[in-house]
Amino acid sequence: MYCKLAFRNVKKSLRDYLLYFLTLSFAVCIFYVFNSIEAQSVMIKISTSEKEILKTLTQLMGIVSVFVSVILGFLIVSANHFLIRRRKKELGIYLLLGMKKNKVSRILVIETLLIGVISLGAGLFAGIFASQWLSIFTAKIFQADMTGYRFVFSSGAFLKTLIYFSVIFLVVIAASTFAVSRNKLIDLFSAQSKNEKPAVKHPAITIVLFVLSVICLGVAYQQVLQNGIMRFDWVLLREVILGAIGTFLFFASLSGFFLKLLQRIQGYYFKDLNFFILRQINSRINSAHVSISFVCLMLFCTIGILSTGLGMNAAMEGNLNTSMAFDVELYTLPDRAMSISDDLAAKGINLSEYSDKPYEYTDYTNPSILRSVIFTDDLNSKLGADNFINNIEAPLPFIRLSDYNALLDMRGKPVLSLKDGEVAISYSLGSDNVRSAIEETWNQTGKVSLPDKVYTVYPKVLSAAVVSMGEDGNILLVVPDAMLVDGTGAVTAGFAPSESVLQFNCSGDSTVKQDDLVSRLEVFYNDAGGADLYSIITRNAQEASYAGTKAIIAYVGIYIGLVFLMTSAAVLSLQQLSEIADNRQRYLVLKKIGADDRLIDRAIFRQTAIYFMLPLFLAIIHSIVGLTVANEAIRGLGGVNASQNILITAGLILVIYGGYFLATFIGSRKMIVREERNE
């Protein structure tokens, strides 16, 4: 009999609380999808290094999932609390009819289990299909080809989802059993007719609080705009705390403040149901301003995290193409008897297996010529935090023009010709802004004095990625060969070789050959007991590390962003529905005294809309400030057009948040229309 009761209740609830089921299923779906990333990799062609990165990503997702499950747990428990509260009278009737409390609990347990099984089933089903789509996204991030479609099912993610959500449902069962055992019969019955005393705040206090909140927010905005977010220190923390306090004060005082303000405009206040709506919202926000503030901050995080997560794709793509000149770069200190290629050949590695034309060259330094020759105090202060060459007291590396041109030639670029008595600055990191700042300074100064004579500086800063990314590669001075080496091949006095570099593109299947070379070099590395023979940079590793960073930020961002967005919308929606349920009598009174359906619909719509818009509105203002600052920071890294990501984020928010809003509005309407019929 208990089963039958429970089944019927759930059937009824399915219709009433579609939103709750959708939220649960959506949560399960997201959880599965983001935990199944590793399994998806069978579909795409990736290198060993990228597989390693995916493994790290999966581990990271595991940690994030714990955090996410705690958030979802809170959401589900509070949603269940709302459902139980709505049914207090029903539970009271069971008790009144002589049913024992543990039997009533048993009904609830069966119900929760049923709800759990249905939503888990639906969510996993949706998740398994959604994860197929995510594979395409993964392939795009790693810029890899799909090896062909295969239906992917991750049993690990499946089990994990089952376990995590089972625990959540057990907590829900415990919570509802507790709720039943704690309640007295009289409370269960009088729950419906509780008369809420509106919290009346003194108008003067409201105004003071509102002004205070605006000041807090203003100062926080102004400071963060001024200081930026590049440095994470207590100043930033202070700004964040100030912003949070401002947000809380804002919602604590907002409704009272506007109520007082609008009451002065009687023509507006006493029009249609305006004052009724305002009073409803006022009492709503007064009792829920803490959760609304949290929703607002969560939405702010969502906007920030989602647009960053989505933005990673574009931000890293640029770097991937410019920073790696060749497939493989080997570099080492120049104190070897043999050249790198000879040394490798002695070890049994024949470079011709890997490449048609490897190229080897040497950088030189002169202990008396420091990087500050280029980065004068004037230029350095102009660049500020944008300059990635921090150590300007280190010796400035030099490269021979012939080496530089040979590398340019290998990459198929036009060679550089320097006039007599001319040197060129090569700076391959950072944004165009930095380069143009250097050019500007040096076009004014024009001359640099080096040991043998004074040189003119080539008007352009060289940015083509041809030199190694090793120690010296970021800033180099390209000089005539004669300055570094004399006719016999001996190094000029004062200069010394600082780094030997071997660069080449692999012939054939580059990805496989790179992996092969790395594994062969690893053998020697291990034999030498870990002594650093060569530093090796491969395009594989480089791409894996970029794509990995990209994937990690993108996936963690989208995962947390979606969960935050869903949670905040669900919290608002449940609160609004429970408010309508508690206050349906008010709407029925309105109907009886002649408000037609259109007017009531409009009242519910406006109330729901304002309730959903308020936290979003402040979150958007926060985000405008936040994203302005963030863009400033990203621009230093290489310049991104963030507008596209913000548009996608806005679209996602519109769909999910808007969907919850619509469902809430329709649910509220239904509740009032249906209750009227039952009356």
Next chain:
Amino acid sequence: MSNMLTVTQVEKYYGNKGNLTKALDGVSFSIQEGEFVGIMGASGSGKTTLLNCISTIDKVTSGQIIIGGKDITELNSRQLSEFRRTKLGFIFQDFNLLDTLTAQENIILPLTISTVNHREAIARTAEVAETLGITDVLAKYPYQMSGGQRQRVAAARAIVSKPSMVLADEPTGALDSKSSRMLLESMEKLNVDLTATILLVTHDAFAASYCKRILFIKDGQLFNELIRGQQTRRDFYSKIIEVISLLGGDVSHVL
């Protein structure tokens, strides 16, 4: 004086062919403008169904209800809302005040719904509050008022839009005797001073004794009618008690 309400052969059936309940079974009567009429009957006699039909909340199965010259059985739901709004005022047993609104805001509600200019609305609210002696509670919330004050606020809300007719459903049901007396005196005053037409549904003989005429309903049919005429309220009260004892007794005994 013209007829404010004419009810002709109204029937209201519930249920289906096999199990038919005749809640109203051919009820006919009329009420003139400015009358204060009571409808009495035991639980289940059909008086609430009758009130619901008159107040357009429920629809009749057959028959006609004409209020102020308009046949309300032929209006659509939009027109019904408007009709309720402009022609009827309601007083409910449990006050049905909105607890988030002040007394003033509760009273002004019907006016703003009918989009009356706010200056006129505020003036009329003050006027009605003055008549019912609740001016000093206008700024208070329902939870700050006594039961009697709440019900007088509800009465003020019912008449503020100057309806053709005020429908009161057991208005004294939730009040103590002192508050009941004050409310009924207020309603009497509304009837006399403002010539409001009032239809009062009750099963309380004391409340009914304030009416000028009383209709008794039993099993969905009109059973008796009492007219106060020149009698004192006390005499009228005894008459009502007599009829009630008849109503409660065996039908065959009465007929």
